[in-house]
Amino acid sequence: MEKGLIQVYGGDGHGKSAAAMGRAIQLASAGKSVVIINFLKRNQNEEFLKRLEPEIKIFRFEKSEEEFSQLSDERKQEEIQNIKNGLNFAKKVLATGECSLLILDEVLGLIDNGIITMEDLRHIIDAKSDDVSIIMTGRHLSNEVCQIADEIYQIEAVNYKIFGD
Secondary structure, eight states, X not given: OOOOOEEEEESSSSOHHHHHHHHHHHHHHTTOOEEEEEOSOOOOSHHHXXXXXXXXXXXXXXXXXXXXXXXXXXXXXXXXXHHHHHHHXXXXXXXXXXXXXXXXXXXXXXXXXXXXXXXHHHHHHHTOOTTOEEEEEESOOOHHHHHHOSEEEEOOOOOOOOOOO
């Protein structure tokens, strides 16, 4: 039995979700099952990604197409409940061993926005069995997040200018 890891893809650069998706495709092509739950994102390429089922199942519990920060307070509260439903689903997926890899895309943004606490995230991770891996993505890498991770990948944009001789 292979030990499941907790990996974090964070930083200000683009490509965190794409890197997680790449890992999902690797595992799915090896016959493993993957569940992806997107948070704080609009429907992006959802129809295309649905073609990856049944090996890769993608879920989004939020209903709004607008960015969370642009919503009225009332609509934010509705979306917070939808997000919490998604987090409860994540815990259920882990508890039942429904997948080999669970990707919580932009879950760290939920902490940044005060929607969940680090303790809430720990409760979800505690439901993980030893052979299931979790990938969490988001911009901000707090010390608390880094402490629960087995591997941390910081993705940043670097612009090098090369001057010719």
